[in-house]
Amino acid sequence: MKKFVYIVTDRNRNSLHVGISADLIKTLDFYKQIPSLFFDSSQHLTRLVYFEEFKTEMQALSRFKLISRFTRMQKERLIRSCNPDWVDLTIGLDFEHITMNRPLSNQVKLPLAILS
Incomplete structure (x- = not known):
């Protein structure tokens, strides 16, 4: 079963949280649904900025x-190494999840010339 190590942040990049998930x-x-009792909207950890997949x-x-022991600067360097603009990677995950779980007949078929 796959496991993921990830880093999420808020919209202002003030907080960086390292986590592990299946x-x-x-x-x-879950992060998006955390009650706003604890944080104001700028502090919600809703942006996935880094993740790794493990077997x-x-x-x-x-x-x-290891990543949990990193300093703030080391975490930022790690994020920038593969996501220099700190783009929210959730959008790509949602797209992959949707296309991977759709029956093959419903998927868009690309001409072989495009694939090669």
Whole structure:
């Protein structure tokens, strides 16, 4: 079963939270539904800015522990290495989730010339 190590942030990039999850989409939905009792809207951790996928829980846990010990600057460097504009990666995950779970007959078929 796949495991993910991820970093989420708020819209102002003030907070960086490192987490580990087996279902990244469900975890991100949870973050979006956290009651606003604890945070104002600018502090909601709703932007996925970094994630890694692992095949085993042990690999993911080891990486999670390492990234959790990173300083703020190290986490920012890690994020910028693959997401320099701090784009919310949730959109891509949603698209992949939708297309991967749709029956093949409903998927768009590309001509072979485009694929090669």
